[in-house]
Amino acid sequence: MSILKKGMSGAPVKRLQEKLGVDADGLYGAATERAVKEFQKSKGLVEDGLAGPDTFAEMGLHELVLLRTGTRGEEVRKLQEALGVDADGRFGPGTAQAVKEFQEKHGLKADGMAGPATLAKVGSFDEITPETVARAALRTEEAQLESEPMPELKGVDAVAGTSVEIEEEQSVWSRVKGWFS
Secondary structure, eight states, rough: OOOOOTOSHHHHHHHHHHHHTTTOSSBBBBHHHHHHHHHHHHHHHHOOOOOHHHHHHHHHHGGGGGBBOOSHHHHHHHHHHHTOOOOSSBBBBBHHHHHHHHHHHTTOOSSSSSSSSTTTTTTTTTOOHHHHHHHHOOOOOGGGGGGGGGHHHHSSOOOOOOOOOOTTTTTTTGOOOOOTO
């Protein structure tokens, strides 16, 4: 998972809400979606209410950037250019393989996903510092978000996807919940 959207909950949602200045309850509801759309509009981004890598980067929430198969946008294009692969802005199998090879070469866990630890080693992501990588870890006060129930969604179809293992100790994404992973 590399995006947040209505119906999701967890530590990344809470961090997004804190940055947006809305009630930081960790539940991505209508108010959070509206705030994301307003932010996206103000920055000339696609106003879809989905918080993904391009929105996170524009907000300065680089610790939430997670590029993986299925992700699209300028952050993906930037990664592809740095890795020397076709820079179409779509993270597909070729990009995943290039990321794995890069990770192996640089002593990182070769999972094919580019989070802060990987991006910090890529030359074109200067904004991702060791401090950013440290902020990507789950904070103690965020651990309680795992036990909160998911909100009931009416009129929303679940979207099937692939599951991804993210080590709990290493990533704030380990605590996100939703039907969209």
